[in-house]
Amino acid sequence: MARRSYHHGNLKQTLIEATLDLVEERGPQAFTLAEAAKRAKVSVAAPYRHFRSKQDLFVEIARQGFEMFADLMEYAFESANASPLAAFEATGHAYLAFARRYPGHYILMFESGVPLNATPGLAHEAQRAKAVVQRAAERLVVGIPEDSRPPPTMVSDHIWAFSHGVVELFARNPDGTRTLFSAEDLLETGMGVYLRGLGLLEMDTRK
Amino acid sequence: MARRSYHHGNLKQTLIEATLDLVEERGPQAFTLAEAAKRAKVSVAAPYRHFRSKQDLFVEIARQGFEMFADLMEYAFESANASPLAAFEATGHAYLAFARRYPGHYILMFESGVPLNATPGLAHEAQRAKAVVQRAAERLVVGIPEDSRPPPTMVSDHIWAFSHGVVELFARNPDGTRTLFSAEDLLETGMGVYLRGLGLLEMDTRK
């Protein structure tokens, strides 16, 4: 902790954390490298020893974010593996949980304008995350009679879109807009209705 | 058309259109007033005769956007008024249709960082749009047995979130991400499953 030396030691990680803080506080547009450097107590030139550009910094954080995201989703998926239904629901919850726990990452991943294919590494991790939901959807639809079974990628797209919409509109309260229901409630109930619509939950077990 | 005079005539509207074009092309972050002025063939100072600031311009366009949005939703709602089910579905479709037809407005309304309560006028129009979906949800849930009837605002929040997620993730294809299903398909099918889950569509009339 008591680091007084000329060399910082772990500036790269410190810069990433400062960036996450600033992005959470003021949004990705208002973020400046100079301020991140200031928070890390180094000169404005120092970040360039670790990142080629501001964009490069953003891409790296987004990549790490998708890496954690995919890991979290996989873990949620595996843990509830006994039941395809539970596993599917778990990925939805993991989506929101990630957005809650890592808001800075989430913002850089989905709201900063960083294209998801900016880098092979980034594209790969983003794809990996999406693949988990797809796998969960594949196992889920097996429980549906074949003649009325929807394509699994359609189901995963539905849940991905719904989760994203819930996070964007209800997980942060940017305006004074007070909502009656928490994002968690909305995700839970919405998925419940959806799963009943797929015929995978009893119609009368409404909570 | 042949306007050669010193005075522009309808610069305000021309600036708004130039702004919409630029925002669609490059996103709200890359937009500059100077470039909008250039497209409108006036000096960089001219916009300030019509808007107090760049932010003011954004807010005004977002307000107009929500005004059109609310009108469109109301029209869709009224037109399909015979059946609560059709009316409800129509608001969902109107959401996506608006995003398609007025992408610049949509971006400024939802992705530019303009707070929805930046101005009383803006807040009012945004509220009006939301209210239409809520009214549609109110009429819809009347068809559900009282003991298993969800709160209408919850239903409207679900559909608002789902529509928004579909637009954000599938209506534009920013990355090379080619999707199997169009945004329209995803919205249609997702709403279908959801409505079946509410018990408002027959389970076997899957399309």
Add this chain to the structure above:
DNA sequence: TGTACATCAGTGAACGCGCGTTCACTGATGTAC
């Protein structure tokens, strides 16, 4: 264990430019009489 030296990770100052905004101005328009 000590010394020479390459390499690494910082500094401080400056650059250049773009962008939002302002200011004194001027040409065009509309209205009173």
Add this chain to the structure above:
DNA sequence: TGTACATCAGTGAACGCGCGTTCACTGATGTAC
């Protein structure tokens, strides 16, 4: 119908600043011998 004048909607130039980025530099670290 013509003229004087207020008002409106532009211009052109400049400002100021913030921000990303670069450059020559220097202190610290690690390694070969």
